[in-house]
Amino acid sequence: MEMIVGVSTSFSAAHSIPGHYKCGRIHGHNFKVEVEVAGEVRDGMVMDFFDLKKEVNEIISKFDHTLINEIIEVPTSENICVHIYNELKKKGLKVVRVRVAENDDKWAEIRL
Numbered sequence: 853m854e855m856i857v858g859v860s861t862s863f864s865a866a867h868s869i870p871g872h873y874k875c876g877r878i879h880g881h882n883f884k885v886e887v888e889v890a891g892e893v894r895d896g897m898v899m900d901f902f903d904l905k906k907e908v909n910e911i912i913s914k915f916d917h918t919l920i921n922e923i924i925e926v927p928t929s930e931n932i933c934v935h936i937y938n939e940l941k942k943k944g945l946k947v948v949r950v951r952v953a954e955n956d957d958k959w960a961e962i963r964l
Contacts, residue, residue: 856948857898858888859905863916867927878919881954883929885912885936888949904945911939929953929960937962 862884869875887908891898920927924935933952940947953959 853893854890855893855898856888856890857901857904858886858949859901859908860884860886861905861908861912863912865915865918865920867920869928870921870926883912883915883932884951884953884959886949886951886953887936887940887947889940890946890948899945907940907943907945908936911936929958933960933962 862882864880864882866878866880868878885908887904889899889904914923915932920932924931929952933950936952937947937950940950947962947964949961949963951959951961
């Protein structure tokens with residue numbers, strides 16, 4: 853049986869959106885990241901939550917306390933979301949959702 857499991861974590865970073873009238877200035881967020889993966893239930897679980905969170909944290913640790921523009925040219929929440937999704941796919945995970953939220957009421961999400 854296939855099932856979905858997920859984890860959430862966060863990081864703090866600064867960014868600016870080139871050419872944006874307001875967000876073109878360097879500013880920071882406490883970004884929240886949620887990831888869901890799908891897989892067959894084996895030995896009672898799809899994937900150990902600890903292992904999934906470790907994989908996600910390995911990717912987002914590159915963003916934590918940085919200027920994200922040094923990593924992603926146009927570091928919108930959408931582009932950060934795509935970056936995280938692509939990195940998780942490279943690790944062989946069957947990713948079904950990635951959400952990157954700048955705060956409680958603004959986010960970008962990939963949902964498959």
